Amino acid sequence: MNLRLPSKVLEHIISFIDSNEDRNSVSLVCKSWFETERKTRKRVFVGNCYAITPAAVARRFPEMRSLTLKGKPHFADYNLVPDGWGGYAWPWIEAMAKKSPSLEEIRLKRMVVTDECLELIAASFKDFKVLVLTSCEGFSTDGIAAIAATCRNLRVLELRECIVEDLGGDWLSYFPETSTSLVSLDFSCLDSEVKLSDLERLVSRSPDLKSLKLNPAVTVDGLESLLRRAPQLTELGTGSFSAELKPEAFSKLSEAFTNCKQLKCLSGLWDVLPEYLPALYSVCPGLTSLNLSYATVRMPDLVELLRRCSKLQKLWVMDLIEDKGLETVASCCKELRELRVFPSVPDLDATNVALTEQGLVFVSQGCPKLESVLYFCVQFTNAALITIARNRPNIKCFRLCVIEPFAPDYKTNEPLDKGFKAIAERCKYLQRLSVSGLLTDKAFKYIAKHAKKVRMLSVAFAGDSDLMLHHLLSGCESLKKLEIRDCPFGDTALLENASKLETMRSLWLSSCFVSFGACKLLSQKMPRLNVEVIDEHPPETRPESSPVERIYIYRTVAGPRLDMPEFVWTIHKNPEIGVSHLAIK
Amino acid sequence: MSESVAAEHDYIGLSEFPTMEATMSDITKNEDGLNFKATELRLGLPGSESPERVDQRFLSIKSSCPVSGAKRVFSDAINGSNKWVFSSGSTTATGDVGSGSGPGSSAVKDGKSTTFTKPAVPVKEQKSSATAPASKAQVVGWPPIRSFRKNTMASSQSLKQGNNSEIEEAEAKSGPEQPCLYVKVSMEGAPYLRKIDLKTYKSYLELSSALEKMFSCFTIGQFGSHGGCGRDGLNESRLTDLLRGSEYVVTYEDKDSDWMLVGDVPWEMFLCSCKKLRIMKSSEAIGLAPRVMEKCRSRN
Numbered sequence: 001m002n003l004r005l006p007s008k009v010l011e012h013i014i015s016f017i018d019s020n021e022d023r024n025s026v027s028l029v030c031k032s033w034f035e036t037e038r039k040t041r042k043r044v045f046v047g048n049c050y051a052i053t054p055a056a057v058a059r060r061f062p063e064m065r066s067l068t069l070k071g072k073p074h075f076a077d078y079n080l081v082p083d084g085w086g087g088y089a090w091p092w093i094e095a096m097a098k099k100s101p102s103l104e105e106i107r108l109k110r111m112v113v114t115d116e117c118l119e120l121i122a123a124s125f126k127d128f129k130v131l132v133l134t135s136c137e138g139f140s141t142d143g144i145a146a147i148a149a150t151c152r153n154l155r156v157l158e159l160r161e162c163i164v165e166d167l168g169g170d171w172l173s174y175f176p177e178t179s180t181s182l183v184s185l186d187f188s189c190l191d192s193e194v195k196l197s198d199l200e201r202l203v204s205r206s207p208d209l210k211s212l213k214l215n216p217a218v219t220v221d222g223l224e225s226l227l228r229r230a231p232q233l234t235e236l237g238t239g240s241f242s243a244e245l246k247p248e249a250f251s252k253l254s255e256a257f258t259n260c261k262q263l264k265c266l267s268g269l270w271d272v273l274p275e276y277l278p279a280l281y282s283v284c285p286g287l288t289s290l291n292l293s294y295a296t297v298r299m300p301d302l303v304e305l306l307r308r309c310s311k312l313q314k315l316w317v318m319d320l321i322e323d324k325g326l327e328t329v330a331s332c333c334k335e336l337r338e339l340r341v342f343p344s345v346p347d348l349d350a351t352n353v354a355l356t357e358q359g360l361v362f363v364s365q366g367c368p369k370l371e372s373v374l375y376f377c378v379q380f381t382n383a384a385l386i387t388i389a390r391n392r393p394n395i396k397c398f399r400l401c402v403i404e405p406f407a408p409d410y411k412t413n414e415p416l417d418k419g420f421k422a423i424a425e426r427c428k429y430l431q432r433l434s435v436s437g438l439l440t441d442k443a444f445k446y447i448a449k450h451a452k453k454v455r456m457l458s459v460a461f462a463g464d465s466d467l468m469l470h471h472l473l474s475g476c477e478s479l480k481k482l483e484i485r486d487c488p489f490g491d492t493a494l495l496e497n498a499s500k501l502e503t504m505r506s507l508w509l510s511s512c513f514v515s516f517g518a519c520k521l522l523s524q525k526m527p528r529l530n531v532e533v534i535d536e537h538p539p540e541t542r543p544e545s546s547p548v549e550r551i552y553i554y555r556t557v558a559g560p561r562l563d564m565p566e567f568v569w570t571i572h573k574n575p576e577i578g579v580s581h582l583a584i585k
Numbered sequence: 586m587s588e589s590v591a592a593e594h595d596y597i598g599l600s601e602f603p604t605m606e607a608t609m610s611d612i613t614k615n616e617d618g619l620n621f622k623a624t625e626l627r628l629g630l631p632g633s634e635s636p637e638r639v640d641q642r643f644l645s646i647k648s649s650c651p652v653s654g655a656k657r658v659f660s661d662a663i664n665g666s667n668k669w670v671f672s673s674g675s676t677t678a679t680g681d682v683g684s685g686s687g688p689g690s691s692a693v694k695d696g697k698s699t700t701f702t703k704p705a706v707p708v709k710e711q712k713s714s715a716t717a718p719a720s721k722a723q724v725v726g727w728p729p730i731r732s733f734r735k736n737t738m739a740s741s742q743s744l745k746q747g748n749n750s751e752i753e754e755a756e757a758k759s760g761p762e763q764p765c766l767y768v769k770v771s772m773e774g775a776p777y778l779r780k781i782d783l784k785t786y787k788s789y790l791e792l793s794s795a796l797e798k799m800f801s802c803f804t805i806g807q808f809g810s811h812g813g814c815g816r817d818g819l820n821e822s823r824l825t826d827l828l829r830g831s832e833y834v835v836t837y838e839d840k841d842s843d844w845m846l847v848g849d850v851p852w853e854m855f856l857c858s859c860k861k862l863r864i865m866k867s868s869e870a871i872g873l874a875p876r877v878m879e880k881c882r883s884r885n
Contacts, residue, residue, distance in 0.1 A: 163733075189733065
């Protein structure tokens with residue numbers, strides 16, 4: 001019986017599907033479902049900007065209104081990807097300007113964005129509403145000014161941890177003089193001072209403004225003035241507090257915060273003086289998200305603040321919180337879902353920071369909804385890991401960074417294999433995992449077998465042999481992104497499991513022992529993988545068996561990329577052409 | 586003071602791993618009697634250069650993307666972040682662990698001043714290029730902290746160290762400082778401003794041809810292909826005609842907030858007194874009264 005839904009009905013049904021993963025599944029059912037789905041997809045996500053050409057995306061999704069792109073590999077965050085590697089936004093902006101002029105939202109992560117890109121966005125998309133740049137670089141405040149001046153319907157402008165050439169604070173004055181439609185503005189990564197009067201006036205004429213994240217150049221007085229004008233804010237990133245405490249300023253600030261009755265997210269707090277923290281007490285009971293990771297404040301002051309935050313769901317903090325502080329968090333913040341503990345600067349204080357594995361154990365015991373963890377700690381134990389896994393099988397993201405490479409369980413001197421085995425076994429919904437400390441191949445056998453839902457795995461300074469990679473690539477059913485550095489495996493596992501790589505978005509290997517010959521072989525065996533070697537010397541000048549420094553392998557339907565710098569080499573599918581950094585001669 | 590220490594850890598081979606452990610633990614017992622593996626890590630095989638050094642070369646490659654003409658990425662800021670030395674309590678053995686370690690010393694790159702140094706446990710100094718005042722050589726990208734965080738922490742550290750700290754911070758974040766004379770250039774009808782460094786031009790001629798290139802896109806009323814502003818001969822010559830003809834004039838605001846026609850005073854004098862530039866239609870420039878300027882600005 002051949003039952004076919006009329007396409008209008010199908011379209012209507014599919015329009016209720018938001019998740020792109022589901023939509024991808026829908027599009028695989030049959031041609032007509034593919035066609036209907038593609039014509040109705042409004043939000044397009046491309047996890048690797050080199051996996052597909054911009055033209056192909058524009059062609060496939062004519063109704064696209066929102067585009068999200070990611071460029072450089074994740075390890076670029078830690079300076080493992082040299083400058084000039086790639087990830088240029090330009091080809092995408094150029095293509096969309098021509099073919100998708102109705103685009104309203106662009107979100108870019110780890111890409112190189114130039115002023116020309118921003119100017120083209122401003123000039124091309126008449127109804128442009130949302131620009132979010134995360135960990136991007138290559139542009140200046142001139143480009144931001146262009147967006148501010150031209151995009152009359154701009155709702156969201158967020159620069160998150162970007163490296164921006166800051167030519168001064170004038171860009172803010174380019175927002176239209178009449179009221180704006182701004183809902184969210186984040187310029188926390190800019191250095192220059194913005195004229196407070198410009199900012200005040202902007203805030204006053206932006207009635208929809210809900211999220212405002214200031215840069216450190218904004219002072220306490222400025223903050224107070226802005227809060228008075230925008231008591232409706234739900235998200236606030238403060239400026240800096242580095243001035244001395246003036247009692248009048250303090251009480252004014254306190255009052256301003258008291259009037260912000262809808263504040264849910266608080267961040268910034270650069271170098272906040274502990275004396276200012278009481279000004280925040282009034283908003284604590286309502287806070288769901290608190291980022292104290294730049295607040296160099298001691299444990300007792302942190303505890304005073306945190307014990308008032310009973311609704312807190314997300315906490316980012318430095319290790320200055322110590323085990324004791326986390327114990328308080330465990331008893332007061334019962335709604336906690338996400339915890340990130342960052343290392344503080346080593347010589348910030350004279351005494352040793354008292355943060356150990358016990359802190360995380362406390363939180364795992366006390367916070368039943370805890371599902372996402374990022375924890376930097378000098379050392380760890382298997383027992384702690386096992387306890388955490390037992391307490392919190394609902395953990396979805398577990399990233400432990402034992403700062404000391406190769407550090408074993410400091411109580412038993414064993415590898416941390418058992419601990420991570422427990423995590424993999426018990427946390428059945430685990431999607432993201434970062435391992436560290438001393439680990440043998442066995443650890444990866446356990447992870448491969450049990451971590452069925454892990455999509456992203458990060459490994460450093462671990463394992464003994466090719467077995468570790470073999471385990472990972474022959475197990476880990478849901479693996480999409482694997483990044484490995486400084487592990488002692490060679491070619492065998494990689495070549496034997498080549499087919500796995502096409503089921504993944506990408507694989508990053510650095511400072512391992514994979515040889516150039518293996519890269520060549522892999523590239524020639526797998527037509528739909530780009531195998532890119534990052535090496536300052538042409539790999540051909542060395543014997544095929546010599547290891548290459550960094551390899552980035554990703555699946556693609558776009559063929560080798562055309563914008564590789566001199567130090568990125570790809571191996572042509574055609575063995576006659578050999579190796580070059582020019583994809584096509 | 587602080588010493589630059591090379592961290593060496595040889596991946597000689599898989600079976601030798603336990604042996605290396607044993608060697609390390611002899612050398613690296615800290616005060617608590619715990620065995621810590623030395624944080625000695627060298628990336629790459631014996632004989633090959635440490636990737637950190639290679640990194641330095643990478644970071645000096647200012648490649649421009651042929652497709653987008655990307656401006657030089659601001660590696661200076663990124664460079665600065667690598668000095669965030671994270672020293673744990675362990676000692677580090679120096680010297681060549683294992684054979685053929687070659688010139689594998691991995692000193693922290695570059696000599697930007699905003700490092701905070703923890704007094705290192707006394708170690709033998711390696712023959713590394715001791716450019717950085719870091720107390721320990723660091724493995725690139727370890728611990729995995731984002732550059733942004735490292736930079737922010739580094740500059741807040743330097744602030745706390747007082748005196749000249751603001752200067753240091755500015756240096757760390759904005760790269761080499763050179764006296765430059767940024768002025769805003771606006772144009773009647775253009776949706777946004779440009780900013781130029783007057784010190785990069787030596788004469789009115791250079792300035793005017795730069796302005797022609799920069800603003801030709803607007804007079805034509807559309808955006809040329811990337812980088813195409815001014816490259817299309819037709820655009821350039823048309824703008825030249827416009828600028829040299831009667832349609833547009835270039836004016837500037839001087840130190841007294843008066844608007845003047847560009848070109849009337851000697852170049853050096855102009856450099857000293859120019860605060861901002863504006864390209865306006867000749868008809869608008871008549872009189873050059875400040876109120877007229879206000880009107881023009883607010884219309885944009």
